[in-house]
Amino acid sequence: MTSESTDLEGARGTDRSDAVGTDAGLESGTVDDPATREREEPALAVEGLSKTFGSGDKAVAAVEDVSFSVAPGEVIGLLGPNGAGKTTTIKSILGLLLPDEGAVRIHGIDVYDRPRAAYDHVDAMLEGARNDYWRLTVRENLRYFAAIRGRNPNALADRHEELLERLDLADRADTPVRELSRGMKQKVSLASVLAGDVSVAFLDEPTLGLDVESSLTLRRELVRLADERGLTLVVSSHDMDVIEAVCDRVVIMNEGRVVVDDTVENLLAAFETQGYRLTVRGADESTLAALRERFDVTDVERLEDRTRFAVAADSETFYRLTDALEDHGLELVAVDTVQPDLEDAFVELTGGDGTGAGSDDRDPERGTDDIGGGTR
Numbered sequence: 001m002t003s004e005s006t007d008l009e010g011a012r013g014t015d016r017s018d019a020v021g022t023d024a025g026l027e028s029g030t031v032d033d034p035a036t037r038e039r040e041e042p043a044l045a046v047e048g049l050s051k052t053f054g055s056g057d058k059a060v061a062a063v064e065d066v067s068f069s070v071a072p073g074e075v076i077g078l079l080g081p082n083g084a085g086k087t088t089t090i091k092s093i094l095g096l097l098l099p100d101e102g103a104v105r106i107h108g109i110d111v112y113d114r115p116r117a118a119y120d121h122v123d124a125m126l127e128g129a130r131n132d133y134w135r136l137t138v139r140e141n142l143r144y145f146a147a148i149r150g151r152n153p154n155a156l157a158d159r160h161e162e163l164l165e166r167l168d169l170a171d172r173a174d175t176p177v178r179e180l181s182r183g184m185k186q187k188v189s190l191a192s193v194l195a196g197d198v199s200v201a202f203l204d205e206p207t208l209g210l211d212v213e214s215s216l217t218l219r220r221e222l223v224r225l226a227d228e229r230g231l232t233l234v235v236s237s238h239d240m241d242v243i244e245a246v247c248d249r250v251v252i253m254n255e256g257r258v259v260v261d262d263t264v265e266n267l268l269a270a271f272e273t274q275g276y277r278l279t280v281r282g283a284d285e286s287t288l289a290a291l292r293e294r295f296d297v298t299d300v301e302r303l304e305d306r307t308r309f310a311v312a313a314d315s316e317t318f319y320r321l322t323d324a325l326e327d328h329g330l331e332l333v334a335v336d337t338v339q340p341d342l343e344d345a346f347v348e349l350t351g352g353d354g355t356g357a358g359s360d361d362r363d364p365e366r367g368t369d370d371i372g373g374g375t376r
């Protein structure tokens with residue numbers, strides 16, 4: 001895991017230094033005018049991405065025909081159980097892995113045809129943290145990462161101050177990063193990713209290691225950066241609360257394919273009415289058995305003269321259930337709608353365990369197909 005991360009940082013560093021200076025800079029002022037592109041094109045478009053590792057009996061179709069796109073300023077969660085194909089997808093998008101098929105465009109620029117111009121708009125914080133320069137102060141790190149992207153740090157000074165302020169780093173701006181807590185370092189990593197004023201950022205576990213308050217600050221600021229600056233974010237996290245709090249939309253992968261591409265709101269609404277908790281009076285074992293035969297009754301609790309149980313039902317089934325209760329002479333004491341959260345939806349859709357994005361239990365053989373150079 002760590003070694004993959006190192007590869008990636010190295011590779012991205014190479015790509016950044018390639019992008020510094022001449023052609024990428026010129027292109028961004030002419031052919032790839034960012035303002036025009038941002039109006040006309042998705043910030044990220046992935047089309048028909050497929051990647052199989054190995055061959056013959058050992059072939060693993062890691063990603064099969066994956067397509068999705070992300071509008072400027074949109075925040076999406078890329079989720080899926082272990083082995084779903086998220087890392088392969090992200091590496092293919094970032095040019096660290098060559099897919100067998102498919103296209104990736106950043107603001108309309110094909111990443112495989114014109115990597116430097118495309119990646120000029122992109123940065124990534126993968127595997128939790130990036131290698132900030134621990135001897136440099138927080139502010140110096142921001143200036144450094146802006147400079148190696150080919151930006152003039154002086155021209156971005158105000159932007160850096162704003163980032164420091166927003167991420168609650170301002171009073172530590174002149175502290176060497178090595179003296180900071182893990183959570184603070186995590187915030188510096190995030191600030192460094194944003195220091196080059198990119199328009200598309202990939203964030204893997206952005207709140208890892210943060211205390212509750214810092215995590216809430218970071219969630220709030222990510223949403224604000226997307227709203228106010230049109231920053232496009234692709235976030236992966238095990239923490240569905242983070243995803244629910246920051247993402248407009250989720251792309252859920254399972255077994256190499258996209259199984260859901262929908263807004264968080266729609267996803268939650270689709271699950272919302274699927275569960276009720278009922279409390280009834282007068283239910284004996286035979287009545288419960290009769291109900292069980294017709295309805296998906298679970299979690300039965302006996303409470304003195306009352307019985308409480310859960311039932312999975314859409315609204316129509318729910319009305320049939322209430323009729324059945326009446327037929328059996330039961331008194332309905334209370335009904336609660338079970339409010340599922342994103343984690344419930346995720347588990348239901350993928351059969352997973354809710355630990356969606358990224359894990360450490362990787363095949364040690366992996367990584368052999370990586371390009372490792374970031375450009376092709």
Ligand SMILES: Nc1ncnc2c1ncn2[C@@H]1O[C@H](COP(=O)(O)OP(=O)(O)OP(=O)(O)O)[C@@H](O)[C@H]1O
Pocket residue numbers: 053054060061062063080081082083084085086087088089356357358359360361363365366367368369370
């Ligand atoms: N370099 C490789 N060589 C062989 N198989 C690989 C390689 N990389 C990934 N795979 C396989 O491809 C499938 C998808 O893996 P991938 O890492 O993309 O999934 P993931 O969703 O990121 O999983 P996780 O959450 O565990 O990180 C898995 O079956 C994995 O074992």
